[in-house]
Amino acid sequence: MTSAAAENTRATETEDGAERKIVAFFCRECAYAAADAAGNARVSLPTTIRSVLVPCTGRVSPLHLLKALADGADGVYVAGCLEGQCHYREGNLHALDRIEFARALLESVGVEPERVQMFTMSAADSPKFVAAARKMHETISSLPQLERR
Amino acid sequence: MRCGVFLCECGGNISGVLDLDSLADSARTQDGVVSISRNQFMCGTEGRRMIEQAVEERGLDRIVIGACSRRFQGPTFERITRELRLGENAVAFGNLREGCSFIHRDEPAKAQLKAEKIVAAAVARARFQSDLPRGRTFLHRSVLVVGGGIAGITAAEELSGAGIDVHLIEREQSLGGYMARLSKTFPTEDCAMCSLAPQLTGAALDPRIRIHTLTDVTEISGPPGEFRVKLRQRPRFVSEACVGCDDCTSACPVSVSSEFELGVANRKAISRPFANAVPSLYAIDKRGSSPCKSACPAGTSAQGYVALVAEGRFDEAYRVASELNPFASVCGRICTHPCESACARGEVDQPLAIAALKRFVADRVGPETVLEKVPVIHSEKVAIIGAGPAGLTCARDLAKLGYQTTVFEALPVAGGMLKVGIPDYRLPKDVLRREIDQVTALGVELELGQRAGKDFTIDELLENGYRAVFLAVGLQKSSEVEVPGAELEGTERAVEFLRRLNLGKPISVGDRVVVIGGGDVALDAARSTIRLQRISGREPNVTLVYRRTREEMPALGEDVEHAIEEGLKIEFLVASLEIVGEKGRVSALKLQRCKLGETDSSGRRRPVPIEGDVTEIEADSVVLAIGQDIVCDFLEGCEDVSVEKGQIQIDRDTLMTGKSAVFAGGDAAATGGWTAIEAIAAGTRAARSIHNYLRGEKLLEVWPAKVAEARPSAEELARREVGQRVPAPLLDRSERRGSWDEVVGGYSEAEAIAEASRCLACAVCSECEACVRACPAGAIELDQQEEIEELAVGAIIVATGHKEFDARRKIPLGFGRFSNVVTQSQLARLLAPSGPTAGELERPSDGTVPKKIFMLQCVGSRDCTSSGNEHCSAICCLFATLHASLIKQHYPDADVTIGYTDLRAPGKAHEEYYRLVQERGVRYVRSRTGEVMGEPDGSLRVRFEDTVTRRKNEELFDLVVLSAGLEASAGTTEIAHVAGLQQGSAGFIKEYHPKLKPVDTQRAGIFVAGTAQGPKNIPDTIAQAKAAAARVVSMLSAGFVLTPAQVASSDLAQCIGCGICESICPQSAVTLSGGDSPHAIIDANSCRGCGICVAECPSGAMTLGGFSDEEILAEVMV
Amino acid sequence: MPLTARGEAIFERLPNAAPRTSTGSIGCQIVRHEELCIGCGRCASACPTGATSKGDMFDPMQLYSAPPESRRGALGAALRTIARHQPSGSIAVPDRVAAFRTIVFDAARCIGCGACARACPTGAAEALPVPAAEIASAGMNG
Amino acid sequence: MAPTTPDIPPVTGGVQLFRSCLVTTEYPGVESASKWLFDRFDVEYIVNPDQTCCTGLGYYSDLLPFPTTLGVAARNACVAVEAGHPIQSYLCSTCYAINKKSRNVLEVPEFRKESNKALAKIGREYNDEVAGTIRHMHTLEILWSRHHSIPGLIKRRLDGIKVATHPACHYCKVFPNEVVGDAENFMIPEDLLEPTGVIKTGNYNEKTTHCGAGFRQRFVNPSISVAVTRQKLRRLAEEKIDVCVHMCPNCALQFDRHHSIIEQSANEEYPFVHLHTQQLVALALGADPDTVCGVKAHSQNVEPILERIGARERAVV
Structure with a gap:
């Protein structure tokens, strides 16, 4: 196994050994383009990330975030364009506010807010996309699995 | 749902990592999946046939593609489902390549598990995908081409050939753009204008192309195919009647640096950039009102007569100076000149001596001007009370309008305060007399010694024949002052004192005189007293006391200085408490020391007494000069005219008093300040208002509309040489001892011309109307206004070109510091046969032909410092090579060196041309230049390191040419903002896709061509222009365009009309319907499918085509 | 809205006209069911006296206790599934989040006209007639 | 300006x-x-x-x-x-x-x-x-951030004195993007002095050329070091300045100590003195030349300039 892969697997060995599930909403104009670029560059990424394409991060509502957690995800993150670069002018700004609101909601019921995060990047910046994916993976792996009632 | 899953091996990219068979097995378990197929390349023809066959045989209504990223092959499969009548939204995608096999090659087991989840998610999503309705928009067969350079013109002609109407928009006054400035083009060295001129005339004659010059696009809205565009056309001030005879440019006195000639030559305010400009009309560069003109109460165009004086054309200058002001010589001496305090030159060094120039012109031309009587054409007679500046100006203007006017003056002499208020050392009698005679010469009758209210009454005038009266009585007495002891013997009122002096009455002054007050009247009283003391052989002893400080003194700064030179003593910050008297005569003046407090209503800081700090000055006579008041005799027999606080009450717009047909103005009814120029302006306004009143309709503007002020920018001011005002000659102190001769002398001709040429020509055209008089075709229309026009067009092409990198930002290279450092474009103008030097290479400093020339490449390009751009500007190497070749052919013994980084000659025949020019003896040195240093004789020492031999060269050159790179033009940045286009590095318009869609932008229906999209030479620019035209033709040829599928839509039943979606939509595509149960209406053309409103909709009525909540949650929950 | 003299007379004759409240005007009592609220803000825009307005805080309890079949049922259910304890207190709402805001109701300024109840699409605002006892007492000091 | x-x-x-x-x-x-x-x-x-x-x-x-x-x-x-x-x-x-x-x-x-x-x-x-x-x-930079208070504090006018800036390389060239003003035409010293009436030189030939010190070069390659200093002195002299203002003791040292030595060896005339910006600004604001500005530490005789601006009369401090 190459060193990068080793580094990935080491990261997924959580204390309880169970594989985490992370749902990721990628905006079509920037994040998903950066994801494709990372793919073409054959960058090795953790398998916990489940990508969902949306036209713009502005499309993601608190319902999507909480439902993802409720239905088995241990973490959710949204990746969109840099501030001021949004293809639809301000979709990413709406997403930033909704993520902040969702994190406040989680905190009020005792769930770790780091389970929901947002990252911004430009379409050509695949390194930033990779860093975001790995950071999210590391954060969620360090948290216990999300119990559900 | 009957769904077919199609897995792609992608030539091993996917099958190399994932086991597609086990993937197929797991997919089979998903309910709704009825067929699974697999192929090496699903996106190929074989894959397509496989899908068609499966749909046919198994009756599929949904398809899942397990292959590469949807961004890559999405459109291919959507097209297949559309053609199979299943609709574009019948296909769902699982990204097995970039989303799985590529990024998990090292963990095949985990990748396999994830792949199964990816396919399952796609199947789950497909279950909720429904067909999406698409409407149609009918397209306008017309196009807006922004930018009249070679790119714009080529695209316009291409499109008109395809039968599409073109609106060609150009910011400047003529088409041609950057190419019109070139002399020759590379690599063929054929003349630029020879290839451009036919295109220009072609565009001009083409009926389908409508050319809009001096026009900006201010607004673009609406969907592609139906763009609504708002245009703003700036006025040209020249009508179609212009035949291009060029007489106007020799008449125009204003000369500024020509934008077309890139600073190598000047142009006049009225000009045409180049001979075969299209349209061939001239245009006037009129940027509004110059600061001096806006500041003058009478609205005289100071810049107008100053420009004419600078050219020695004094008669025309006098015409402009005296047009609105009959007292040009008088004002040249005593005006408070607000124009000078507004003068922009003041920010560079000192304001222009505008008043002195006005005096010079009036003194020189005035006396020779003989005015004849103006024939009376109106029956109404007008009476004017008071022969001061206001009254006489009003009389003159009315006389010129053809009225019979009579001026009644109470005093035995005419001139008002000008005559009896200002002593001869500031305003000689003969100067005032001459200008008054010029007023009466027009036919104005003057009745002296006639006091209204005593010798006649206003009512009597109105009864016998006068149809209008203008009260211009001024403020002819000192205002009452409550200083105790004011009635003691030895006290004097300044106004009365000066009147007796100027009427030549006998007058005596004390030995120790104190004057109270800080205005002109106080100063004149003091300086006259000094002269009277000296004439009677006594040492001057006059002290002026003033409550505030020097800055707040209303009197003019230079007059205060002259007074001090003549021996006046001034005590500041002292208020007069009491005039002390002995045996009925004045003996001293008790003064209260103050300091300055808060600013009061007059905008000046109020003097606040300092407790107990009182002093006393001995004096045998005290002159009170604290303001003037109105003499109200005229009120006798003139009801309904009210006077409050010394001012006749008037209606500000019509200047009419309470009594109809009776107007008032000047000091007695001030609308601005209490100065001579304000009075003159009031006279002009009154004449216009009386004319409107007598004619019964508003023919003339009493208060002309304020025009925007034009000031040079901060950089322009910073670039100006710091100089000094030409001082006016002064009578030296000794001669002023006891004489009434004029203290300030007038300019000589040379001094006047030197001072006048310091003018910065702020508004460029100064409205001196020399061109109006010179134009044989009468084509000049100075009152043209800006026009707004709205159009509807189907598509837009942006061809706004580029601008040259400002080489000033490379400080060590000395551009802008040394005149012999020029840029390649400036060199093109110097080499152009139609250029300012008719093709002769004359270097700017001394016009000699340079023998040793150094050209420096990559100025501002391929530069990672903050003062440059990173991109290579593509054309500079060939541009320099072209000019070097032209110079060598024209001047065989010239020694041309080109210092290059990498000589790039990529185009067709460029490399051959490069070798040819080397053979012509041009020396190419691969080098990096450190600094360009100026030598006293204008030659330039260039220090450049030869990067091949690693030797440091330092050589002397006669001319240095900088190959400055290309940047986005101001027009490009502006249209990008208006049309909402993304700009890439250095501001160039970002194309939709560098390879696949080079002339599209990210907004449908808007295309880009030429250097607006990036640096390129002329052939590539023309190729892009034709490509953009082809894109427009293909877009408009369908006649209609399908409204996009992925748009928001609202369920009428669920929508509660809360309006949240309307307020947050960034494209303002949602509007709330009216009525009692409002609901959201979405304009499918404007909606761009971002989904912000869907996520925010509280009632869940809003959804997005292809990305409904169900479809998204389906993928999330797998 | 106090009655004119003539209004008073008509009012006396009507057998079951809504009696006047203590505030001397026709009015009902507003009851708010926050868990049904969907944050659309129609009540706030309909209220003539500004008694009802959209606040900038949000009480998660509204979601936590949202009945399953209501508009926010799914969101409430999701929150309950992952919650470790009941939410306590309210949370600040970023300005671009429009629909998750708890309505602020100022009873003192409410004149009981019922406009909010009529405007509310989900029955979160309910207008109840004033209790009989209060009518009697109101009647006396009219 | x-x-x-x-x-x-x-x-x-x-x-x-x-x-x-x-x-x-x-x-x-x-x-x-x-x-x-x-x-x-x-x-x-x-x-x-x-x-x-x-x-x-x-x-x-x-x-x-x-x-x-x-x-x-x-x-x-x-x-x-x-x-x-x-x-x-x-x-x-x-x-x-x-x-x-x-x-x-x-x-x-x-x-x-x-x-x-x-x-x-x-x-x-x-x-x-x-x-x-x-x-x-x-x-x-700190003095420039308070430069608006200079006009009110001037005690000695410097009218007619021409000053030129020798920009310190370690300020202008090591972090060019963090320079206050133009890295290739640094003007703070002259802009600080502007209210006192000095004549500013602005950009001049070889303004960005080195002072010649170069830390070790002064001792290891004295000939090159002095040659560069002489070239810079010659360029400054061309501008006919009275004072060259400095912002780094290393440059001031190199110029002040070698000025007359180079004049003799090259037998050329460079009729101007070297002062630190702070010294000249302090003098204009009435500071005592010896106790505050320490002019006695200079090798060059700066007395003529002090006379010219009246720094030797009993100025109110």
């Missing part, structure tokens, strides 16, 4: 005057003049006894390994932040550049860890909090 340097937010306090070895030993007047000006512009400052040498001279002469400089710079930063005066006001451009360079290197985790290992021995740590608050400014 309006000054070309843009305004910067005024610095009113929290300043630590970073003492410089060359200023202290060669031109102490520069330090006293700077303190005198700080008082006039009411900039609250301290001189911190714990602050030590910036090691720039040693490092640039390849005598000290960079980790040493890094550790010392980290310590100086901690010391400043502990003293509650995080704005380091450097009198010498070498201190300015070496400390900014250390700031950038200390952002790299491994180097910060290593420096902190050394600092741990003295109970200090260069953590994020220190890195966040420490600020590195040249004294001239």
Whole structure:
């Protein structure tokens, strides 16, 4: 196994050994383009990330975030364009506010807010996309699995 | 749902990592999946046939593609489902390549598990995908081409050939753009204008192309195919009647640096950039009102007569100076000149001596001007009370309008305060007399010694024949002052004192005189007293006391200085408490020391007494000069005219008093300040208002509309040489001892011309109307206004070109510091046969032909410092090579060196041309230049390191040419903002896709061509222009365009009309319907499918085509 | 809205006209069911006296206790599934989040006209007639 | 003409005057003049006894390994932040550049860890909090941030005196993007002096050329070093200036000490003197030439200029 892969697997060995599930909403104009670029560059990424394409991060509502957690995800993150670069002018700004609101909601019921995060990047910046994916993976792996009632 | 899953091996990219068979097995378990197929390349023809066959045989209504990223092959499969009548939204995608096999090659087991989840998610999503309705928009067969350079013109002609109407928009006054400035083009060295001129005339004659010059696009809205565009056309001030005879440019006195000639030559305010400009009309560069003109109460165009004086054309200058002001010589001496305090030159060094120039012109031309009587054409007679500046100006203007006017003056002499208020050392009698005679010469009758209210009454005038009266009585007495002891013997009122002096009455002054007050009247009283003391052989002893400080003194700064030179003593910050008297005569003046407090209503800081700090000055006579008041005799027999606080009450717009047909103005009814120029302006306004009143309709503007002020920018001011005002000659102190001769002398001709040429020509055209008089075709229309026009067009092409990198930002290279450092474009103008030097290479400093020339490449390009751009500007190497070749052919013994980084000659025949020019003896040195240093004789020492031999060269050159790179033009940045286009590095318009869609932008229906999209030479620019035209033709040829599928839509039943979606939509595509149960209406053309409103909709009525909540949650929950 | 003299007379004759409240005007009592609220803000825009307005805080309890079949049922259910304890207190709402805001109701300024109840699409605002006892007492000091 | 340097937010306090070895030993007047000006512009400052040498001279002469400089710079930063005066006001451009360079290197985790290992021995740590608050400014930048108060404080007019700036390379060229004004045409010294009536020179040929000192070059290649100095003196003389104003003791040293020596060896005439910007500004504001500006430390005879501006008459301080 190459060193990068080793580094990935080491990261997924959580204390309880169970594989985490992370749902990721990628905006079509920037994040998903950066994801494709990372793919073409054959960058090795953790398998916990489940990508969902949306036209713009502005499309993601608190319902999507909480439902993802409720239905088995241990973490959710949204990746969109840099501030001021949004293809639809301000979709990413709406997403930033909704993520902040969702994190406040989680905190009020005792769930770790780091389970929901947002990252911004430009379409050509695949390194930033990779860093975001790995950071999210590391954060969620360090948290216990999300119990559900 | 009957769904077919199609897995792609992608030539091993996917099958190399994932086991597609086990993937197929797991997919089979998903309910709704009825067929699974697999192929090496699903996106190929074989894959397509496989899908068609499966749909046919198994009756599929949904398809899942397990292959590469949807961004890559999405459109291919959507097209297949559309053609199979299943609709574009019948296909769902699982990204097995970039989303799985590529990024998990090292963990095949985990990748396999994830792949199964990816396919399952796609199947789950497909279950909720429904067909999406698409409407149609009918397209306008017309196009807006922004930018009249070679790119714009080529695209316009291409499109008109395809039968599409073109609106060609150009910011400047003529088409041609950057190419019109070139002399020759590379690599063929054929003349630029020879290839451009036919295109220009072609565009001009083409009926389908409508050319809009001096026009900006201010607004673009609406969907592609139906763009609504708002245009703003700036006025040209020249009508179609212009035949291009060029007489106007020799008449125009204003000369500024020509934008077309890139600073190598000047142009006049009225000009045409180049001979075969299209349209061939001239245009006037009129940027509004110059600061001096806006500041003058009478609205005289100071810049107008100053420009004419600078050219020695004094008669025309006098015409402009005296047009609105009959007292040009008088004002040249005593005006408070607000124009000078507004003068922009003041920010560079000192304001222009505008008043002195006005005096010079009036003194020189005035006396020779003989005015004849103006024939009376109106029956109404007008009476004017008071022969001061206001009254006489009003009389003159009315006389010129053809009225019979009579001026009644109470005093035995005419001139008002000008005559009896200002002593001869500031305003000689003969100067005032001459200008008054010029007023009466027009036919104005003057009745002296006639006091209204005593010798006649206003009512009597109105009864016998006068149809209008203008009260211009001024403020002819000192205002009452409550200083105790004011009635003691030895006290004097300044106004009365000066009147007796100027009427030549006998007058005596004390030995120790104190004057109270800080205005002109106080100063004149003091300086006259000094002269009277000296004439009677006594040492001057006059002290002026003033409550505030020097800055707040209303009197003019230079007059205060002259007074001090003549021996006046001034005590500041002292208020007069009491005039002390002995045996009925004045003996001293008790003064209260103050300091300055808060600013009061007059905008000046109020003097606040300092407790107990009182002093006393001995004096045998005290002159009170604290303001003037109105003499109200005229009120006798003139009801309904009210006077409050010394001012006749008037209606500000019509200047009419309470009594109809009776107007008032000047000091007695001030609308601005209490100065001579304000009075003159009031006279002009009154004449216009009386004319409107007598004619019964508003023919003339009493208060002309304020025009925007034009000031040079901060950089322009910073670039100006710091100089000094030409001082006016002064009578030296000794001669002023006891004489009434004029203290300030007038300019000589040379001094006047030197001072006048310091003018910065702020508004460029100064409205001196020399061109109006010179134009044989009468084509000049100075009152043209800006026009707004709205159009509807189907598509837009942006061809706004580029601008040259400002080489000033490379400080060590000395551009802008040394005149012999020029840029390649400036060199093109110097080499152009139609250029300012008719093709002769004359270097700017001394016009000699340079023998040793150094050209420096990559100025501002391929530069990672903050003062440059990173991109290579593509054309500079060939541009320099072209000019070097032209110079060598024209001047065989010239020694041309080109210092290059990498000589790039990529185009067709460029490399051959490069070798040819080397053979012509041009020396190419691969080098990096450190600094360009100026030598006293204008030659330039260039220090450049030869990067091949690693030797440091330092050589002397006669001319240095900088190959400055290309940047986005101001027009490009502006249209990008208006049309909402993304700009890439250095501001160039970002194309939709560098390879696949080079002339599209990210907004449908808007295309880009030429250097607006990036640096390129002329052939590539023309190729892009034709490509953009082809894109427009293909877009408009369908006649209609399908409204996009992925748009928001609202369920009428669920929508509660809360309006949240309307307020947050960034494209303002949602509007709330009216009525009692409002609901959201979405304009499918404007909606761009971002989904912000869907996520925010509280009632869940809003959804997005292809990305409904169900479809998204389906993928999330797998 | 106090009655004119003539209004008073008509009012006396009507057998079951809504009696006047203590505030001397026709009015009902507003009851708010926050868990049904969907944050659309129609009540706030309909209220003539500004008694009802959209606040900038949000009480998660509204979601936590949202009945399953209501508009926010799914969101409430999701929150309950992952919650470790009941939410306590309210949370600040970023300005671009429009629909998750708890309505602020100022009873003192409410004149009981019922406009909010009529405007509310989900029955979160309910207008109840004033209790009989209060009518009697109101009647006396009219 | 309006000054070309843009305004910067005024610095009113929290300043630590970073003492410089060359200023202290060669031109102490520069330090006293700077303190005198700080008082006039009411900039609250301290001189911190714990602050030590910036090691720039040693490092640039390849005598000290960079980790040493890094550790010392980290310590100086901690010391400043502990003293509650995080704005380091450097009198010498070498201190300015070496400390900014250390700031950038200390952002790299491994180097910060290593420096902190050394600092741990003295109970200090260069953590994020220190890195966040420490600020590195040249004294001239702080004076420029208060330049609006100069016109009111002028006691001696400098009308008619032509001044030219010798821009310090370590200020202008090491961090060109952080220069206040134009890195290739630095104007703060002349813009500070503008209200006093001086004639500004602005850009001149070879303005960005070196003073010739070059730390070690002065001793290892004296011929090259002096040749460069002479070239710069010649260019300054071409501009017919009266005073060349400096911003780094190293350049002032190179010019002041060698001025007459080069004049004799090249038998050319360079009729002007060298002063630090702070010295000339202080003189214009009425400072005493000896006790405040320390002119006696100069090799050149600066008395003619002092006479010309009336600095020798009993000026009110």
